[in-house]
Amino acid sequence: MKSWFVVVCVALLMCCCLEPVFASDQGANEGLGAQELRQVLMSLYQGLQVDPMYLNLREQIQRAPSDEATVERFLAYLPLSPLEMLRCDMELRHYEIMIPARSFELHDEWIRGHVDQARQFYGDELVDAVLGGQAPGLAAAEDGNPQSGSAKETTVGPNRNLASGNAPDPEDYQGEVQVKVNPANHQQVIAAANTMAGCSGDSTQAVFYSSDGGASWDMTCPPSSSAFGLPSCQPLGFPGIVIGSDPALWWGADDTAYLEYMMVCLDFLGGLFSTEFAIVTTRSTNGGATWSAQGTVVNSWGSSTIEDKELYNIDRYPSSPYFGRHYTCWDTNNNEQFAWSATAGATWNRVDLPSAPSGGTDLGCEIAVAKNGTVHVIFDSLTCAGQTCSNEEMFATRSTDGGTTWSTPSRVRDFNLASFSGANTPGPQDSRGINPFGAVDVDNSGGACDGALYATFTDFVVGSADNSDVWLSRSTDNGATWSTPLRINDDGEGGRAQFHPTLVVDQSDGSVVVAWQDARNDAGNRQVDVYLARSTDCGLSFEPNVQLTAASAEFNNSSISWTDVNTSDNPGANLNQFGEYMGLDVLAGTAYVAWMDSRHYYPASTSEPEKENIGFATVTFEAVVEPFIFADGFENGGTSAWSESMQ
Numbered sequence: 171m172k173s174w175f176v177v178v179c180v181a182l183l184m185c186c187c188l189e190p191v192f193a194s195d196q197g198a199n200e201g202l203g204a205q206e207l208r209q210v211l212m213s214l215y216q217g218l219q220v221d222p223m224y225l226n227l228r229e230q231i232q233r234a235p236s237d238e239a240t241v242e243r244f245l246a247y248l249p250l251s252p253l254e255m256l257r258c259d260m261e262l263r264h265y266e267i268m269i270p271a272r273s274f275e276l277h278d279e280w281i282r283g284h285v286d287q288a289r290q291f292y293g294d295e296l297v298d299a300v301l302g303g304q305a306p307g308l309a310a311a312e313d314g315n316p317q318s319g320s321a322k323e324t325t326v327g328p329n330r331n332l333a334s335g336n337a338p339d340p341e342d343y344q345g346e347v348q349v350k351v352n353p354a355n356h357q358q359v360i361a362a363a364n365t366m367a368g369c370s371g372d373s374t375q376a377v378f379y380s381s382d383g384g385a386s387w388d389m390t391c392p393p394s395s396s397a398f399g400l401p402s403c404q405p406l407g408f409p410g411i412v413i414g415s416d417p418a419l420w421w422g423a424d425d426t427a428y429l430e431y432m433m434v435c436l437d438f439l440g441g442l443f444s445t446e447f448a449i450v451t452t453r454s455t456n457g458g459a460t461w462s463a464q465g466t467v468v469n470s471w472g473s474s475t476i477e478d479k480e481l482y483n484i485d486r487y488p489s490s491p492y493f494g495r496h497y498t499c500w501d502t503n504n505n506e507q508f509a510w511s512a513t514a515g516a517t518w519n520r521v522d523l524p525s526a527p528s529g530g531t532d533l534g535c536e537i538a539v540a541k542n543g544t545v546h547v548i549f550d551s552l553t554c555a556g557q558t559c560s561n562e563e564m565f566a567t568r569s570t571d572g573g574t575t576w577s578t579p580s581r582v583r584d585f586n587l588a589s590f591s592g593a594n595t596p597g598p599q600d601s602r603g604i605n606p607f608g609a610v611d612v613d614n615s616g617g618a619c620d621g622a623l624y625a626t627f628t629d630f631v632v633g634s635a636d637n638s639d640v641w642l643s644r645s646t647d648n649g650a651t652w653s654t655p656l657r658i659n660d661d662g663e664g665g666r667a668q669f670h671p672t673l674v675v676d677q678s679d680g681s682v683v684v685a686w687q688d689a690r691n692d693a694g695n696r697q698v699d700v701y702l703a704r705s706t707d708c709g710l711s712f713e714p715n716v717q718l719t720a721a722s723a724e725f726n727n728s729s730i731s732w733t734d735v736n737t738s739d740n741p742g743a744n745l746n747q748f749g750e751y752m753g754l755d756v757l758a759g760t761a762y763v764a765w766m767d768s769r770h771y772y773p774a775s776t777s778e779p780e781k782e783n784i785g786f787a788t789v790t791f792e793a794v795v796e797p798f799i800f801a802d803g804f805e806n807g808g809t810s811a812w813s814e815s816m817q
Contacts, residue, residue: 199289331770430467481500485497487541487614537610566623600737733766
């Protein structure tokens with residue numbers, strides 16, 4: 171006799187009363203009442219903790235979690251489902267987490283393998299529904315909460331070439347793309363990119379804008395350096411070259427769009443001897459059609475100070491004490507900086523972010539703003555000696571007073587991949603190299619995961635940058651601690667480069683969406699498609715990856731989906747390659763994704779002056795069933811464990 175059966179009989183004297191009750195001879199079985207079921211399940215669970223067979227099977231599972239035969243033996247032996255075991259463990263050890271979709275899947279699988287016992291527990295109606303493939307899951311039937319995290323259908327829109335139809339067309343390179351949608355008017359979409367020959371005069375930024383949700387596009391250019399009162403660009407006493415770099419987009423609460431970028435003054439040899447930096451902000455009140463100078467965050471023209479890799483955010487939450495405040499971060503000579511503006515970006519107050527506990531060379535920040543006004547920043551810090559860097563780590567810090575003071579940085583990830591290491595140049599980005607830079611966002615939806623922080627990044631477990639994957643860590647304590655990373659790409663570990671992940675929380679339902687560049691479809695690990703995945707269970711699991719790139723008549727090479735800027739394959743490609751990031755925004759169940767795309771030029775049409783354009787697509791998700799909220803106990807209404815942990 172199994173030890174778990176002995177335990178339940180001794181503890182509850184239920185060995186006899188748990189005999190099967192079949193609808194055919196005693197009418198419909200309604201199962202055990204909530205309290206009785208709770209006692210039975212708890213006794214079974216506690217009995218398992220001293221059951222040698224169970225402990226042996228658990229050890230086998232831990233050694234080989236992907237061994238299907240072991241999993242089947244484990245499920246067959248269990249006297250209660252894995253979902254019920256999780257719920258018992260949470261009650262015994264006084265913690266609460268969001269129950270992942272996998273638990274619901276295993277619960278139904280356990281029912282199908284233990285039909286008689288499941289009927290005793292839950293009754294005929296629920297068991298019959300599971301056997302018929304119609305059950306919404308135990309929690310939905312018993313607690314009145316629907317199942318979370320099951321795979322949803324998605325619809326991917328056609329791939330667009332944003333330069334298609336523009337006259338004159340932007341030539342050469344459009345890269346490091348950002349895209350943002352007006353939360354108050356989803357028809358207004360703006361995408362911005364670095365441009366080599368898209369604008370007359372100062373080649374600042376190529377700005378594409380749509381007033382019909384991305385169905386059609388026009389192009390414009392933001393102001394030149396003179397509009398910001400910057401001096402003439404003469405770094406060596408001779409007229410130099412002004413370029414724009416690193417676009418950062420955001421929408422204010424008043425339907426005004428803001429674009430921030432670096433204004434870089436190079437010597438006449440293209441920065442061979444001198445490079446000078448400023449960071450400026452512009453604004454548009456007509457959906458991106460025209461732009462005016464708004465302010466200067468920092469001006470280091472005339473000096474050797476480096477101001478690099480800025481990003482932007484705006485507090486759009488009326489509940490926040492800092493509603494309407496603008497925020498930006500960047501690094502000055504590899505020292506992470508922050509600034510806030512109470513004048514919509516016209517004037518700025520600068521703050522030196524606290525130093526990371528290790529490293530010393532700071533790179534790659536991003537900002538997330540919570541609805542209570544807390545500002546979160548992530549950034550990387552490396553150890554560098556000369557040109558070579560190592561030991562890159564990601565850190566998180568937060569401010570609760572509108573960006574004035576900041577918490578001691580906490581470690582999010584200690585990377586294997588390191589920028590500027592000489593080992594960060596996978597096939598798809600063999601010239602520019604990739605970074606493990608992260609993206610961060612916070613759930614302000616008011617749902618089950620409200621207040622949760624999510625950070626995504628690139629890293630490899632073993633091997634090299636050619637073996638990089640996309641990962642997610644989450645925090646439920648305002649960024650003080652972070653979870654063990656979860657791999658998002660579902661093609662397994664190894665063999666392909668996956669990089670430049672970007673992340674946005676859909677504030678309409680709390681789902682987490684990540685998009686990235688992915689070479690999984692190319693055995694040579696050079697041709698890149700764009701992929702996306704969504705989590706509807708607080709980042710505990712992700713739905714199957716969705717490929718966004720597809721053949722499109724808007725590119726000269728209309729029969730392929732991939733971009734290839736490998737210098738051996740495509741020697742005419744711009745050496746900026748993919749840059750450092752791509753664009754993503756998500757609102758009300760629709761993702762808007764923009765990326766650098768080479769299909770207008772390569773592999774055929776290499777005389778085309780447009781070498782790299784902006785590709786764009788929308789993804790429409792099936793509506794999220796309201797995420798499961800674990801109740802206090804098993805039958806009483808309660809609040810989300812995620813929400814409670816943020817209090």
